[in-house]
Amino acid sequence: MNDSIIIIPKVLPIVPIRNKVLLPGLALRLHIGRKETVQLMQRIYKSADNKESKYIIGCVPVQPPHKSEPKDTNNSSNIPFTLTRNVNRNSTPKKTIEETFNQATQPSDLHEFGCAARIIKLERTVGGGFIVVVEGVVRIRVDRYVLERPYLEAEVTTFPEISVSNDDQELQELVILLKSTGRELLALLQDLKLPTSVLTQLQKFIENASSGTLADLLISTIDSSYEEKLQILDAHDLKSRMSTAIELLTKQIHVLKISQKIHSTVEGKLSRKHREFYLRQQLNAIKEELGEQNDSPNEEDEITDLTKRIQEAGLSVEADKAAQRELKRLKRMHPTQAEYQVVRTYLEWLSEIPWSKSTTDILDIHKARQQLEDDHYGLDSVKKRVLEYLAVLKLKEDLKGPILCLLGPPGVGKTSLGKSIANALGRKFHRISLGGVRDEAEIRGHRRTYIGAMPGLIAQGLRRVGVKNPVFLLVGHLSNHGDPSAALLEVLDPEQNNTFNDHYLNVPLDLSKVLFIATANQVDTIPPPLLDRMELITVPGYTFDEKINIAQRHLLPKQIINHGLSIGDVKISDKLLLKIASGYTREAGVRSLEREIASVCRAKAVEYADAKDKDELYGYCGVISEEGVENILGVTKYDNEVAERTARPGVITGLSWSASGSGGILFIEATQMAGKGNLQLTGKLGDVIKESATIALSWVRSHAFQLGITTSETESTFFFQRDVHIHFPAGAVGKDGPSAGVALTTALVSLFTHRRVPPTTAMTGEITLRGQVLPVGGIKEKVIAAHRAGIKKVILPTRNRKDVEGDVPTNVKNEINFVYANSIFDILQAAFEGEKIWIDSASVVEFESRL
Numbered sequence: 001m002n003d004s005i006i007i008i009p010k011v012l013p014i015v016p017i018r019n020k021v022l023l024p025g026l027a028l029r030l031h032i033g034r035k036e037t038v039q040l041m042q043r044i045y046k047s048a049d050n051k052e053s054k055y056i057i058g059c060v061p062v063q064p065p066h067k068s069e070p071k072d073t074n075n076s077s078n079i080p081f082t083l084t085r086n087v088n089r090n091s092t093p094k095k096t097i098e099e100t101f102n103q104a105t106q107p108s109d110l111h112e113f114g115c116a117a118r119i120i121k122l123e124r125t126v127g128g129g130f131i132v133v134v135e136g137v138v139r140i141r142v143d144r145y146v147l148e149r150p151y152l153e154a155e156v157t158t159f160p161e162i163s164v165s166n167d168d169q170e171l172q173e174l175v176i177l178l179k180s181t182g183r184e185l186l187a188l189l190q191d192l193k194l195p196t197s198v199l200t201q202l203q204k205f206i207e208n209a210s211s212g213t214l215a216d217l218l219i220s221t222i223d224s225s226y227e228e229k230l231q232i233l234d235a236h237d238l239k240s241r242m243s244t245a246i247e248l249l250t251k252q253i254h255v256l257k258i259s260q261k262i263h264s265t266v267e268g269k270l271s272r273k274h275r276e277f278y279l280r281q282q283l284n285a286i287k288e289e290l291g292e293q294n295d296s297p298n299e300e301d302e303i304t305d306l307t308k309r310i311q312e313a314g315l316s317v318e319a320d321k322a323a324q325r326e327l328k329r330l331k332r333m334h335p336t337q338a339e340y341q342v343v344r345t346y347l348e349w350l351s352e353i354p355w356s357k358s359t360t361d362i363l364d365i366h367k368a369r370q371q372l373e374d375d376h377y378g379l380d381s382v383k384k385r386v387l388e389y390l391a392v393l394k395l396k397e398d399l400k401g402p403i404l405c406l407l408g409p410p411g412v413g414k415t416s417l418g419k420s421i422a423n424a425l426g427r428k429f430h431r432i433s434l435g436g437v438r439d440e441a442e443i444r445g446h447r448r449t450y451i452g453a454m455p456g457l458i459a460q461g462l463r464r465v466g467v468k469n470p471v472f473l474l475v476g477h478l479s480n481h482g483d484p485s486a487a488l489l490e491v492l493d494p495e496q497n498n499t500f501n502d503h504y505l506n507v508p509l510d511l512s513k514v515l516f517i518a519t520a521n522q523v524d525t526i527p528p529p530l531l532d533r534m535e536l537i538t539v540p541g542y543t544f545d546e547k548i549n550i551a552q553r554h555l556l557p558k559q560i561i562n563h564g565l566s567i568g569d570v571k572i573s574d575k576l577l578l579k580i581a582s583g584y585t586r587e588a589g590v591r592s593l594e595r596e597i598a599s600v601c602r603a604k605a606v607e608y609a610d611a612k613d614k615d616e617l618y619g620y621c622g623v624i625s626e627e628g629v630e631n632i633l634g635v636t637k638y639d640n641e642v643a644e645r646t647a648r649p650g651v652i653t654g655l656s657w658s659a660s661g662s663g664g665i666l667f668i669e670a671t672q673m674a675g676k677g678n679l680q681l682t683g684k685l686g687d688v689i690k691e692s693a694t695i696a697l698s699w700v701r702s703h704a705f706q707l708g709i710t711t712s713e714t715e716s717t718f719f720f721q722r723d724v725h726i727h728f729p730a731g732a733v734g735k736d737g738p739s740a741g742v743a744l745t746t747a748l749v750s751l752f753t754h755r756r757v758p759p760t761t762a763m764t765g766e767i768t769l770r771g772q773v774l775p776v777g778g779i780k781e782k783v784i785a786a787h788r789a790g791i792k793k794v795i796l797p798t799r800n801r802k803d804v805e806g807d808v809p810t811n812v813k814n815e816i817n818f819v820y821a822n823s824i825f826d827i828l829q830a831a832f833e834g835e836k837i838w839i840d841s842a843s844v845v846e847f848e849s850r851l
């Protein structure tokens with residue numbers, strides 16, 4: 001059992017169960033066949049990504065039939081073993097479900113109490129249903145059904161187990177009585193010669209389990225009726241549960257004693273064959289209760305079923321050949337042979353790959369535009385580029401073209417853009433994460449000769465979506481390491497991906513109808529040959545203004561609905577959203593912002609539910625106050641970095657940018673000490689940035705006299721008697737590129753001349769040895785990041801003016817003072833607030849000529 005804390009939501013999807021009762025701590029295997037519950041399971045299956053255990057459902061028994069109706073005597077009890085009776089395998093619960101396949105369960109058919117359960121296993125069955133293994137977590141009472149279609153959902157109250165207090169004499173006595181009754185039952189079972197492992201397990205439970213759980217467990221162990229089990233389920237009060245359990249156990253012990261007596265007289269007469277039959281029946285029952293039953297009792301049925309599925313799957317010629325060959329082999333094998341399962345799994349895979357199924361494309365540019373607009377705020381240039389791409393797709397009617405690659409920092413909406421594109425085209429969407437893929441086999445599958453071989457991510461994705469023309473979003477590091485990129489090259493190359501070879505399937509797969517979209521955080525992690533086949537669309541980071549709009553229009557409504565509230569139940573003003581975005585998040589995208597908004601909604605959901613419980617909804621107010629934000633989210637995590645700083649000689653605010661489009665500010669610190677003229681650089685720097693530092697120092701040294709650092713042009717002692725150390729904080733993050741040149745030079749001038757540059761002034765630009773300032777990239781992202789950090793003045797190379805005028809959002813432009821520079825002297829003048837700290841002398845020319 002999983003010991004981690006499981007949070008039970010207030011509203012749970014409800015799965016009606018017939019003739020069975022699930023109790024906390026116990027497992028139950030359910031065959032899901034009814035339409036509405038199948039829909040629920042499909043939703044869980046689709047979104048689960050093999051993490052079913054996160055899903056909590058409410059298992060509520062169907063009311064027992066009216067007393068006059070015949071009682072189902074073949075119901076199986078739920079756990080962990082059925083000890084005292086023969087289970088008739090021919091009347092499996094499946095039958096019960098199938099009988100009621102088309103008949104929707106009404107809330108009025110259901111019992112009041114049930115059990116919240118964790119899904120621990122979820123499998124599809126051949127007939128389109130599911131087999132689900134659930135583990136009971138806590139008793140629940142259904143207070144109100146909030147949804148009836150497509151499946152039931154209800155508001156529930158939970159009854160967690162409480163520990164027995166030492167002061168409660170009556171309860172203490174009940175515990176002792178329950179345990180001793182349990183031991184008596186155990187002793188009887190020992191006489192029945194049950195497997196020792198089962199008995200030891202039961203003994204452990206009797207000694208260690210908490211009293212409430214023990215009562216549940218013992219009742220599920222004995223041959224109690226459906227009504228009796230319901231009685232135990234309803235007994236959320238510990239005392240009444242234990243009394244009922246003791247009563248039922250005593251009755252069972254009595255029955256056992258009598259049947260043992262009969263058994264011992266009959267046993268001598270049982271033939272070996274009968275005895276084996278009897279034991280096998282018991283073994284099957286135990287396995288079924290443990291959810292370990294293999295549902296393949298009849299291999300003939302299975303082969304017929306597989307043959308049918310293969311016929312229906314419309315296999316390609318090669319795949320069909322392989323399937324027929326393997327089917328022949330399968331027929332010759334015995335199901336107990338290990339190879340049998342391998343071949344069967346292979347054939348299942350072949351039958352589930354969508355060889356011929358596809359969705360019809362909707363190539364309506366107007367609709368696509370609408371979809372993109374509805375789903376995303378801003379991102380105008382990205383939307384425009386995507387629409388152009390779709391228009392070409394429509395006109396050319398094939399996908400042979402460059403693969404779109406959305407490039408940008410985390411949380412800027414790349415994945416959700418991919419989803420919108422799929423929606424607009426009417427295609428299915430599947431996300432394939434390439435993070436951590438190190439091996440070609442993960443993409444291409446393992447050859448079947450390996451034990452546990454599986455198809456690769458591409459074939460798995462196709463099976464999951466069930467059509468041959470989905471949108472596949474390839475996310476993450478398109479690793480440069482050896483083979484995976486070679487396999488990806490084949491996947492993404494329209495010229496050869498119609499015969500993609502998955503090693504496991506070992507027949508050519510046609511990927512030419514799949515629309516691949518890649519997303520990446522950094523361009524430099526994409527191997528050049530892959531990059532060559534891609535068309536990069538940069539999704540930049542957002543300004544605060546854009547974030548507030550995104551939050552107000554998309555994130556907040558989404559989170560309100562996700563938390564079971566209605567629009568209007570939570571209201572956050574723009575001012576507070578700005579506070580949340582700037583005080584609690586530091587990111588180019590909006591993912592953390594969405595998380596913080598979710599926290600606010602969660603807190604309001606509790607408040608709302610509380611008010612509702614107390615019938616005081618009139619007093620509930622959805623408007624969040626500034627104080628409310630602090631109460632919910634705590635004190636602000638980030639303060640304005642720049643405002644905190646005081647100006648110091650040698651410290652300059654620079655602007656950084658990563659190829660992913662996330663900009664940022666960084667503080668360059670320079671200091672000097674007695675030494676021998678060495679330059680030391682720290683902060684995980686690349687070669688280019690180190691060279692920039694050397695250039696900066698050389699330029700300062702060569703202009704030392706002019707800048708007033710040395711007293712004469714020829715003085716050489718100044719620099720030879722001191723060491724200079726330059727550090728780029730955030731030492732763990734690698735930095736490179738030439739764009740810190742001007743900031744480095746200014747830092748050194750500031751250090752040697754003891755002049756300060758205000759921390760609200762930031763700069764970027766490359767310098768040459770002659771002091772010229774050259775343009776750099778990423779201006780838009782840098783400026784937006786500077787604005788986010790509270791920078792007031794940005795000094796840039798003159799040749800970057802067009803970037804500011806063309807790309808930077810107007811509100812940012814209005815709030816920042818831009819100064820453009822041609823030479824380092826222009827930079828210094830702007831940095832030192834217009835003060836000209838150097839002397840214009842002919843010697844400059846003379847000095848330069850000597851260089």
Ligand SMILES: Nc1ncnc2c1ncn2[C@@H]1O[C@H](COP(=O)(O)OP(=O)(O)OP(=O)(O)O)[C@@H](O)[C@H]1O
Nearest residue numbers: 375376377409410411412413414415416550554590
């Ligand atoms: N412009 C936007 N308009 C509306 N919602 C947005 C916008 N940008 C991002 N979002 C929302 O922000 C969340 C995170 O976006 P998404 O998961 O698409 O990020 P991503 O760029 O794919 O991140 P990663 O690189 O980490 O995968 C989603 O809920 C998305 O809907």
